[in-house]
Amino acid sequence: xxxxxxxxxxxxxxxxxxxxxxxxxxxxxxxxxxxxxxxxxxxxxxxxxxxxxxxxxxxxxxxxxxxxxxxxxxxxxxxxxxxxxxxxxxxxxxxxxxxxxxxxxxx
Amino acid sequence: xxxxxxxxxxxxxxxxxxxxxxxxxxxxxxxxxxxxxxxxxxxxxxxxxxxxxxxxxxxxxxxxxxxxxxxxxxxxxxxxxxxxxxxxxxxxxxxxxxxxxxxxxxxxxxxxxxxxxxxxxxxxxxx
Numbered sequence: 001x002x003x004x005x006x007x008x009x010x011x012x013x014x015x016x017x018x019x020x021x022x023x024x025x026x027x028x029x030x031x032x033x034x035x036x037x038x039x040x041x042x043x044x045x046x047x048x049x050x051x052x053x054x055x056x057x058x059x060x061x062x063x064x065x066x067x068x069x070x071x072x073x074x075x076x077x078x079x080x081x082x083x084x085x086x087x088x089x090x091x092x093x094x095x096x097x098x099x100x101x102x103x104x105x106x107x
Numbered sequence: 108x109x110x111x112x113x114x115x116x117x118x119x120x121x122x123x124x125x126x127x128x129x130x131x132x133x134x135x136x137x138x139x140x141x142x143x144x145x146x147x148x149x150x151x152x153x154x155x156x157x158x159x160x161x162x163x164x165x166x167x168x169x170x171x172x173x174x175x176x177x178x179x180x181x182x183x184x185x186x187x188x189x190x191x192x193x194x195x196x197x198x199x200x201x202x203x204x205x206x207x208x209x210x211x212x213x214x215x216x217x218x219x220x221x222x223x224x225x226x227x228x229x230x231x232x233x234x
Contacts, residue, residue, distance in 0.1 A: 028163040029226035104153045
């Protein structure tokens with residue numbers, strides 16, 4: 001149940017988070033100064049924290065979606081399978097997020 | 108109390124009586140597409156994070172990138188509109204607040220789509 005709520009919370013986070021992409025594309029369309037301002041915000045500590053959370057949210061929601069597809073086919077639907085698939089999702093989303101940031105940001 | 112009988116009975120208007128099945132299918136199809144779009148999006152962000160405007164115009168201006176990005180926007184907006192509809196239908200009881208929330212949801216989704224697609228079009232056609 002908690003994971004179902006998490007799917008909704010991460011979904012709502014990305015709903016609002018589309019504004020990040022809109023701001024970026026709009027700034028790029030408008031001009032140098034606007035793009036520099038948006039890049040400056042993304043580069044700030046607050047921007048980085050938001051983007052890190054957004055990355056995890058995206059991976060978590062994506063894996064959650066795959067979990068629901070699996071369940072749509074009544075696979076891993078028994079109690080043990082459910083527990084396993086949920087643990088895999090949490091492990092997967094954290095791993096993917098750390099991997100993406102380690103490879104593309106921190107290194 | 109919402110149970111199976113309520114949902115199966117079309118006169119209760121649980122969910123959209125006209126579009127519930129379509130929403131169910133579109134949500135799954137866009138969900139599958141979004142898995143692929145996320146892979147593209149990771150590449151896109153890594154490629155352009157902190158980039159100068161000239162570089163963004165060069166990459167987004169590429170027809171293939173522009174088309175995939177525009178398709179991503181459409182797929183994501185459809186998916187998030189239906190997702191938020193479902194949340195509103197679940198947590199906000201029938202009535203004016205419910206209808207107003209659904210309207211706000213539609214306006215937000217449309218706004219995001221128009222701004223994103225407009226920006227892509229501006230970059231592609233006018234640089």
